Amino acid sequence: MDKFVIEDLTVQYSDGAESLRQISMAIPANSITVLFGPAGGGKSTLLRTLNRLNDLADVVRISGKVRLFAADGSSVEVLDRRTDVIALRRRVAMVFARPIVLPLSIYQNLSYALEMAGERRKPVLDQAVERSLRKAALWEEVKDRLQDPAAALSGGQQQRLCLARSLALEPEVILLDEPTSGLDPISTNKVEESLQELKQNYTIILVPHSIQQAARTADQAAFFLQGDLIEYRPGKEIFLNPQDRRTKDYIEGRFG
Amino acid sequence: MEIKLNVSWKKTLQAINEQVITRAIQASGYSAILFVVVIFIFLMREGLPALEEVSVSNLFSARWYPIEDYFGILPLLGGSLIVTLGAALVAVPFGLGTAIFIAEIAPRWAREILKPFVEVMAGIPSVVLGFLGIVALAPRLRVLLDLPTGLTALAGSLLLGGISIPTVVSVAEDALDAVPRAYRDAALALGATRWQTIWRVTLPAARSGVITAVMLGVGRAIGETMTVMMVTGNAPVIPAGLAGLFAPARTMTATIAAEMGEVAAGSVHYHVLFFIGILLFLISLVINLTASAVVFRQRKRAERILS
C-alpha cells in the first residue's frame, strides 16, 4: 500500500537555492524509504514538503500533487491551501539533523505535541511519554529523571529523545533528515535499530548521512541529483547494480 | 460520532482563538505608525492656527516677548543652534574617541566595565544634571571665565554634550564592532599597525554607522529640555556668533517647557508654542529618517557582502 503518491512535484526557493524538478514517486507504507545523493540535491526539500514545513521558508513556486493516504484508503492533498496543516504535521512527524531539544524538561519535550493538540489529561500524557520513550529505546536511561532539563542529556540521548518526541502523537509517517549526522557509531546503531523496529507500524522516510547508512537501512532508495530524481528502486538493488551512470559514479565515490 | 464532534468543536475554538490573538498582535505592531501620525495631527491641530494669528514677519523676527505679542522665534532657533553646536563639539570628539577606544583598543575586561558605565550616564535623569549644573558647574564657569553669570549657553552645551555622549558611543561602537574581523586581519597581515588599521580600514568601513551616531547624538541634544532650561539662563536673544556660547541663551524646548504652564489653552501664545513643537517634531523626523536610511542602506550592503 502506498503512503504518499507524488506527481510532478516542482519546488523553487526565492534565493534560487535547493529545488526540485518534476518529481514523481510513490512511497510505500510500513517500510523505510531512503532519499540519498550529494548535498543540494533536493532531499531535504522533499522531506519538508511532505509535512509543509516549507511554509516557513521562502518558497516562490510549488506545483504538482502530493497525496497522503490513510489506512482506510482515504487521502488528502498535502499541497492544497485548504488542508489543515496542523493536523497534517501531527500525522507526518519530523526528526532533524541536529538533535534540537526544546528548552523544557524531558517529560515536557515528549508531552509537548499532545498538549499543543489539546490533550490535558495527566494519565494520557504519562502513558504517551512512557510509550514513546520505550519505542526509542530511551526509557530505561531516563525514567528516573523525567523532570530534568532535556538539554542535560548526551547528544545521542537527545537525538533519541527527538525521535521519541515525534512518536508521541502516534503519527503515521516519520521524516528523518540525517538524524545521525552528529552521533557516534554506537548511538547511530541504536537509532538505526529503533528504525527497524518502528517500520512495523510507521512509514519511515530517511535522508541518511552516508551511503553506507543508506545501504544498511533501505527498503527502497531514491537517488537525487541537483533537483532531479535520477533513480528509484526497491530493495538494495540500486546499491549493487545501479542503472544510471550518475548513480553508479556517486555510489562508487567518483563525486559528492 | 459524538467524540468526533467534540474534537472538531475544540479545534474550531482553537482556530478562532489563534485568529483573535494574531489580529491583536498585528494591531499592536501597527500602533507605532498610528502614534506617529496622531502625534503629528495633534501638533498640527494646536500649532497651525499660529500661522493665521501671527504675521509671518512677526513669527520670524528677532524679538520673543509674548506678553506684548512679539512672537519672533529666531532667538529660540538661534539658542537651540548654538547650544546644540556646542554640545556637538563636546559629544563628537569624546563620544567617537571613547567608542574607538572601547571597540578597538581596550582589553576585554576594560570593555566589560566601560560599556555599562557609559550606559549609566544615559540613565541619569536630565533634571539631576541640570541641578548639578546650577549648583556645581555654573558657579565654577563664572569664576573660571570671569563672566557675569555662569548660566550660559556654554553650561548647557557641556551638559548636553554629556547627555549625547552615550548615544554617540553606543551607536558608533556597534558600527565599529560590526566591521568584519577579516578586514582588520587583512590590513594587519599587510604590515599596517593597529593604529593605521583603525584609521584607514575600520573607521572608513564603519563610516555610515559613525555618521548615524553623530546625527542621533545631535538629535538627542536638540530635543533635550530640562537641563537646558535649568542652566542656560533663558535669555531669548540671538547669539552673536560663537561668543554667544558665553552668554545666556534660550532654546526652543526650554521655551515650551517654561511658558506652556502659564498660558491659556487656545490663546495665541499657546498656538505659537505648539508651532515650535511642530518645528521640533519635524527636525527630529528629518534627523531620524536620514539616520534610519543610512542604517538600512548599511545593513543591505552588509548582507550583500556576506551572502
Next chain:
Amino acid sequence: MDTHQRRNSSTARRKLYQRLGFGLLGLTTALTVLPILLIVVLIFAGGVPSISLEFLTGFPSNGMRSGGILPAILGTVYLTFFTTLFAVPLGIAAAIYLSEYAADSALTRLIRIAIINLAGIPSIVYGLFGLGIFVLFFNLGTSILAASLTLAIMTLPVVISTAEEALRSVPQSFRVVSISLGATKWQTVRRIVLPQSLPGILTGVILGLERAAGETAPILFTGAAFYLPTLPSSPLDATMALPYHLYVISTQVPGMPTRVQYGTALVLLILVLGLNLIATIIRSRARARRQW
C-alpha cells in the same frame, strides 16, 4: 640610507604614532568616564546626610524647605506603575509582531521607521502631545492618567526594540521544531519563544521604566503638580513627582537649602540607577543559565 634602514626608521615612527594615538584616545575615554563618576560621587556626598526616615516618609513643610518628599516619591511610583500598565503589554505585543509575524514588506519597514522616529521625538514634544490629546481632547485634566499615557507612548519604542531583540535571540530551530510538532504559531510563541526571551524582555521593560521614572518634560503639563498637601486619591488627580520636584526646588523656590535638593537628587538617582542595576543583574543571570 639604504632601504633597510629607511624601513626601520619608518617602523619606529609608525610605532610612535600608534602610541600617541592610543594615548590620546585613552585620555578621551578617561575624560568621558570621569565626569560620570564625579556626578555620582557629588550627588551621593551631598545627598547622603539628608537621607532620613523623616525625609523619605514625611510631607514637605515650610514651603518645601524642610520635611520629607514622600508625595514626590509615591507620585513617581504611581506614574511608573500606570506607564508600565499601558506600555508593557502593547510594547511586547508589537515586538512579537515584528519578530514572529511580520513579513519583510514595505509596511514592516514603515513600522520600524515609525518606531525609530518615536524614539527620537523630543520629550517636551511628547508633553505637548499629551496636553493636546489626553488633558484637553479626552478631557482627563492634568492627572496621573494623562501623564502616564504620555509617558507610555514615549517609553514604547524602548520596550519594543529591546523586547524584539530578546525574541530574535531565541534560536530559529526551536520554532521549526515546535511547528513541526503540530503547534500553531501562537502556541509556539507562548510556550517556547516568550519564556525563553523573558529575561531579555524584562530588561527592556525595566530600561523603559527607568526612562519614564526620570523624565520631567512629558509630565510638566500633563500631570505634575508643584505642591500638593495630600496624596492623590485617584488616577484622575494630579501628583507630585520626584524629577519635577527636583526641578521645582532647584529653580522655583528661593532660599532652598541645598541639603534638601541634594537629598531629592540622590533619591531620584538611586531609584533610576537601582532599576538599571536590576536590569543588568537579570540580564547576566539569564545569560549564565541559558541552555542554548
